[in-house]
Amino acid sequence: MTPAERTTALEAIAGEVRVCTRCRLATGRTNAVPGEGRPDTEVVFVGEGPGQNEDQQGRPFVGAAGGLLTELIGSIGWQRNEVFITNVVKCRPPGNRDPEPDEMAACAPFLQRQLEVLDPALVVTLGRYSMGTFFPGARIGQIHGQFRPADPATGARDAIAFAMYHPAAAFRQLSLKETMRDDMARIPSVLIEARRGRTERPQVEAAAISEVTTQVEPDAILEPDQIVEAEAPLAKAVLEPGPRSAPEPLLVPQATPELAPEPKPMTADPDDPEPTVPIDAGADDLTEVLASIDMHAIPHEPSPETDQMRLF
Numbered sequence: 373m374t375p376a377e378r379t380t381a382l383e384a385i386a387g388e389v390r391v392c393t394r395c396r397l398a399t400g401r402t403n404a405v406p407g408e409g410r411p412d413t414e415v416v417f418v419g420e421g422p423g424q425n426e427d428q429q430g431r432p433f434v435g436a437a438g439g440l441l442t443e444l445i446g447s448i449g450w451q452r453n454e455v456f457i458t459n460v461v462k463c464r465p466p467g468n469r470d471p472e473p474d475e476m477a478a479c480a481p482f483l484q485r486q487l488e489v490l491d492p493a494l495v496v497t498l499g500r501y502s503m504g505t506f507f508p509g510a511r512i513g514q515i516h517g518q519f520r521p522a523d524p525a526t527g528a529r530d531a532i533a534f535a536m537y538h539p540a541a542a543f544r545q546l547s548l549k550e551t552m553r554d555d556m557a558r559i560p561s562v563l564i565e566a567r568r569g570r571t572e573r574p575q576v577e578a579a580a581i582s583e584v585t586t587q588v589e590p591d592a593i594l595e596p597d598q599i600v601e602a603e604a605p606l607a608k609a610v611l612e613p614g615p616r617s618a619p620e621p622l623l624v625p626q627a628t629p630e631l632a633p634e635p636k637p638m639t640a641d642p643d644d645p646e647p648t649v650p651i652d653a654g655a656d657d658l659t660e661v662l663a664s665i666d667m668h669a670i671p672h673e674p675s676p677e678t679d680q681m682r683l684f
């Protein structure tokens with residue numbers, strides 16, 4: 373698919389999202405939030421669902437959580453307009469409550485189709501609900517900073533999924549911001565591994581695909597140094613030839629950061645340390661957090677660049 377074809381396909385999906393009435397969230401929304409970013413990116417971030425700011429602007433991650441996400445992306449030398457950012461549900465749950473299972477099910481085909489079009493090498497999940505799509509049954513406190521091959525049924529047909537906390541979690545547990553920075557620092561290395569896997573996998577006959585996908589251990593969650601072994605069963609399961617084109621060096625900083633040290637054990641409940649937080653916490657909750665974020669690093673104001681991103 374050419375970049376122009378990708379753009380057209382993503383716009384078509386976004387158009388459907390904006391008029392969607394498949395679930396009750398449609399009734400309360402101001403704007404649906406299809407997602408935005410670079411159509412030929414290799415990296416897709418998947419959050420939970422729009423908050424109040426996103427609902428008002430029709431764009432993902434533009435509130436406080438978005439400011440932190442933008443800062444985290446910047447911490448590895450990338451910019452948010454170099455990746456694609458979307459959510460599990462495309463309309464704001466009322467009062468920022470958690471999305472219901474039937475709402476996520478109704479919205480799932482949109483994310484699946486976006487991933488089919490984008491064909492990313494790396495999908496970064498943000499928070500428990502996004503994690504649930506790519507790491508079923510996992511616990512965020514146990515798998516953040518780790519990755520596994522994405523199930524092609526998600527739409528990401530040849531990708532690695534990498535789990536992170538939701539940025540809003542840092543608003544309730546400040547220590548998580550450091551954990552997220554450490555996890556984010558792993559991403560360039562994981563992307564390199566993901567690219568390598570896509571390049572090395574030979575093309576196979578379509579007939580081989582179903583046989584091989586059943587060989588992929590569904591619950592295998594990997595540390596970066598396990599990727600070589602983990603690719604073995606997938607090596608034959610190529611659904612597409614390698615990268616879509618010569619991979620752009622854009623997303624890998626010239627000086628690739630060293631793998632971050634192992635995340636520190638959580639002091640809170642180790643089984644479920646991601647606090648339940650509103651998708652986009654209210655201003656009262658944020659005073660302390662915002663003081664700790666370098667707001668100068670966060671492009672909140674509309675600019676020609678961010679206007680461009682509204683295409684999607």
Ligand code: URA
Pocket residue numbers: 405419420421422423426431432433434435437438459651652
């Ligand atoms: N939180 C999310 O999960 N998604 C957004 O787009 C904004 C906040």
